[in-house]
Amino acid sequence: MTTTLSEAYREHPIHLRHIIPLDFNSARIVPDSHVWPKSDDFSSDHRLSIPVIDLKDPNAVKLTGHACETWGAFQVINHGIPLNLLEDMESEARRLFSLPTQQKMKALREPASATGYGLARISPFFPKYMWHEGFTIMGSPVVHARALWPNDNARFCDVIERYQKKMEVLAEQLTHQILNSLDISQEDLNWDLGSPYTALQLNSYPSCPDPNRAMGLAPHTDTSLLTILHQSAISGLQIFQEGVGWVSVLPIAGALVVNVGDLLHILSNARFPSVLHRAVVNPDGCHRLSVAYFYGLPTDSNVCPLPKLLNISGQTPRYRSVTVKDYVLIKSKNFEEALSLIRI
Ligand SMILES: O=C(O)CCC(=O)C(=O)O
Numbered sequence: 001m002t003t004t005l006s007e008a009y010r011e012h013p014i015h016l017r018h019i020i021p022l023d024f025n026s027a028r029i030v031p032d033s034h035v036w037p038k039s040d041d042f043s044s045d046h047r048l049s050i051p052v053i054d055l056k057d058p059n060a061v062k063l064t065g066h067a068c069e070t071w072g073a074f075q076v077i078n079h080g081i082p083l084n085l086l087e088d089m090e091s092e093a094r095r096l097f098s099l100p101t102q103q104k105m106k107a108l109r110e111p112a113s114a115t116g117y118g119l120a121r122i123s124p125f126f127p128k129y130m131w132h133e134g135f136t137i138m139g140s141p142v143v144h145a146r147a148l149w150p151n152d153n154a155r156f157c158d159v160i161e162r163y164q165k166k167m168e169v170l171a172e173q174l175t176h177q178i179l180n181s182l183d184i185s186q187e188d189l190n191w192d193l194g195s196p197y198t199a200l201q202l203n204s205y206p207s208c209p210d211p212n213r214a215m216g217l218a219p220h221t222d223t224s225l226l227t228i229l230h231q232s233a234i235s236g237l238q239i240f241q242e243g244v245g246w247v248s249v250l251p252i253a254g255a256l257v258v259n260v261g262d263l264l265h266i267l268s269n270a271r272f273p274s275v276l277h278r279a280v281v282n283p284d285g286c287h288r289l290s291v292a293y294f295y296g297l298p299t300d301s302n303v304c305p306l307p308k309l310l311n312i313s314g315q316t317p318r319y320r321s322v323t324v325k326d327y328v329l330i331k332s333k334n335f336e337e338a339l340s341l342i343r344i
C-alpha cells in the first residue's frame, strides 16, 4: 500500500500554539509575538529578475534547465492553465480567508494532520510568528469545505479539483522538460510519474500595520520536486541568490512561478539549487494571496542522485538514498538541517 503524506506527518504532531493564527481582522498593531528582529532586512533587489520562459518556445527545454541551474526558479507563460481558472482560484482563496475567524477555525488543522486552516508548518522553527494564515489541501477538499460552508461549498470544491488536475498535468510536463535538459528520460527513472504526492497550499498575507517589522513567510526551501506558484498582483515573494542577496519575484499577470524543491536538488546531485525563498508583507489595503502547488514523487519511492546523471558527469553522489516519506519526516523534524543530514 502506498504511504500517504498525511501518514508521514502524523508521526510528528505540532503544538496548537503553532497552528492557530492571529485574528488579523482585529489586529491594529503588530503584537510583540509577531515582531521580527531589527536585523532582518526585508528589502530586496528589484533590478535583477528570474527568467521568464515561454513554454511554447522551441528552446524551452534548454532554457528551463539553465534557469534551474542558475536560479533554481523561473516564471512560465503559455503554460496551458486557463486565465479564468487562475482568477477563480484566487477569488475562492479570497472568499475563504475573508470568512470570520470563528468560521475558519472550524477547519483548523489538527495537531497530527497535514490539511486544513492554520499557521505555516515551519512556524515551530522560528522564535516569532509570521504574518500569515494558510490552508492546506491534499486530495479532496470536501471535508474541510463542508466545515467552512455547510450549504455552499460546491463552487470551492469544483475550482480546487479543476485546479489540481490542470496543475498535475503542467507539473508532469515541467518535470519531464527539466529532466530532459539533463538527458534523463522516463526510462532512466525508477519511479512512475503517474502517482506523485501533491499538495495545494493557499497562503494569505493580510495587510499589515507595520510591514517593516513583520515577516510573511520565513526563509525556507520547499520539500517538493518542484513548486508551481500563482501569486496575486501584489508583490511579496523573494528568492535568495548566492552572492547577490534577496531578489524580488514581481508578479506578471497570468504567469506562474516555478521553483526547484529539495527532491529535485537531490536527484540532480545538487546541480539545481533548492532555492531559498520568503514572502514579505504589505501595508494597509494590500492583502496578498498566493497558491502553491507542491509536486513530489510517490511517497514510497527512493530518492537519490540519478545514476545516469552521475555516469554522464563522472561525479560522486552527494546524497544518500532515502524514501520520500523518510525525507518528509526528516524535514519536518529538522527543517533547514534536513539536506545536510542525508549528505554523504
Ligand atoms: O507566497 C509566496 O509567495 C510563497 C509561498 C511559499 O513559499 C510556500 O507556500 O511554500
Ligand SMILES: [Fe+2]
Pocket: 220, 221, 222, 227, 277, 292
Ligand atoms: Fe515555499
